[in-house]
Amino acid sequence: MNGTTDAADEQAAAVDDPSGDERAELINQLQTVQDAFERRALSAWAEPLVTPSLTMQQLRVLTIIATDPARATGQNLAALLRVSLASMSGIVDRLVDHGMVERTQDTDDRRVRRLSVTDEGAQVIQGLLSSAGAMPAAVLERLALADLRALVRGVTAVDRVTQELSEKAG
8 A cells, every 4th residue: 555545545534534433433343343352262362371381470581582682681681670680590590491591691791691582482472472463364264355355454554553653652
């Protein structure tokens, strides 16, 4: 899609619904449908949280290491999560024991141990992400083609606005 089409769509929407009532109603309907969908899909989504046998704190640490490797040291993580260095060391030890994280010596300061996510840890994170909001293929395959096109258009629009907001915040 291009910016011209998007602007035309926005103008058409404003003309079609000058008071915003339809927009508010559609947002309400979408939230209701999403809530119902998430309740039905909860058991499938929860499985990756239970399967790796990690605590929520370990999952948080694993995710932080994966998303911000530059700050991935025990000392930085302890400060970020407001826990003692000894507690963080224990959390990291268990992640290392599970094969999710590895420690390496910092090339600039040998006293510092850098933490990085292993392939196994990355697979756990990917499993969590892919289950977090994924539409089951069996559901998508049963949608009418027109509904599937509309869904793709809507999700693409949500992604575009999310990216725009992220760029403005950054």
